[in-house]
Amino acid sequence: MRILIAVHGYPPTHTGGAERRSQRTARYLSAHGDTVRVIAIEAVEAGEHETRHEDSNDAGVQLRRLWIGSNCTTDPFVESWDNPLTARALDDAIREERPDVLHLFSGYLMSASVVRVARQHDIPIVVSLTDYWWLCHRITLICTDGSRCDGPSPVGCARCHAETRRRYRNPATVAPMLANVGWNAAGRWPVLGDRLGIPQQVDRATALRELLASADTLIAPSQYLADIYTQHGFGFGSIVVSRQGVDVDRCPIRRESAELRVGYLGQIKPHKGVDLLLTAWGELAGDRPRRLTLFGSSAGEPAYGERIRRMCNALPDVNWAGEFKGASVWDVLADLDVVVVPSRWVENSPNVILEAQAVGVPVVGSQLGGVGELVRHGVNGLTFGVDDAVDLAHQLQRLLDEHGLLTTLRRHPIPFRTVDDEMGQLRLLYQKSIERKRQRTTAERPVTVGPLES
Secondary structure, three states: OEEEEEEEEOOOOOHHHHHHHHHHHHHHHOOOEEEEEEEEEEEEEEOOOEEEEEEEEEEOOOEEEEEEEEEOOOOHHHHHHHHHHHHHHHHHHHHHHHHOEEEEOOOOOOOOOOHHHHHHHHOEEEEOOOOOOOOOOOOOOEEEOOEEEEOOOOOHHHHHHHHOOOOHHHHHHEEEEEHHHHHHHHHHHHHHHHHHHHHHHHHHHHHHHHHHHHOOOOEOOOHHHHHHHHHOOOOOOOOOOOOEEEEEHOOOOOOOOOOOEEEEOOOOOHOOOHHHHHHHHOEEEEEEEOOEEEEOOOOOOHHHHHHHHHHHOOOOOOOEEEEEOOHHHHHHHHHHEEEEEEOOOOOOHHHHHHHHOOOOOOEEEEEEOOOHHHOOOOOOEEEEEOOOOHHHHHHHHHHHHOOOOOOOOOOOOOOOHHHHHHHHHHHHHHHHHHHHHHHHHHOOOOOOOOOOOO
């Protein structure tokens, strides 16, 4: 098969879960005989409204990195979900490669315009729902005030978007009740609602729902994520739940230690709850040796990164080790006893939990979303109340104080699937999408009727 993968970033410069997953998919398919091209956003830059690109090869995968230009003559909100530049770039790639199928990871930065282009070319479309981008312009379903969103609405989304700007955020901070009254009024008064961007949110929701419905296959890595999309009218119950596989063949031998070694692996950003972990860590008591190591980058959140650095410096047994590369996750996990997932946002299927469980490392995670599907309290890990640093500290203290608890949690890791199994299912989904296209083409082909015999 000829496969075109579109994603909002690609390693080694972008190392989030979706980016790593896209690379693993591309490399695997290429290594097993498919022709694979990846088109990825490298950066969005201020300047001319145009794209530039750089082609390279990543372990047999043809890779095109895009630099997208943005300037004051364009509407950044509209382009965040309907970008003509990414549409043009995908159109070029389709004309060059003539792929059998397009696989879009998320939709963030690439925008849904690429789905429209693929449909215009009659290319089968597979979309991996790796986050909440199709529902939430902030991706995380976390509001600007840090609260969790129950689901999109025109007024709520308009408010969330407006409060990214100081002139709306400051009044909401100083007089929240008055701001609530104003936004409620905006939902009833069209003139005020127009000024605050409510129609734009309606346009976004309508367009994305229609474009996602035009995809041949939607993949969710957790039942929770599939349910959220279905509840809000996306997917109509036809989403395929496919948990990501784990590359266990590269796992080194576990290294033991007398101290309790705790790790955090992920982005250093507010919605990930790293500050919550550090607050809890500072409350631990007792003489047993312990160490907390953070792995990840604060890119895009410099103020938060500085806050985390100050918190780390105030604790003698904490180290922020920075990022690690791809397969190095196994070396990192070999030196850890516990992984903590303290997320404030509703995670769907964190790679780090699957990887940790594959090598018998228990997980301490917040009781939220897909984390609860993977971490069973007292069986393969411990859970704590969302945003509750006291409860998190209590669970970590148990690991220090309760003899044999860590050993017990190691005995019952969740079953995991291999990458071979995941990719086998993915290739089958590709083939089914291609077959549906063939059937559509056959059904639409005009029937030629010959002359009647006399």
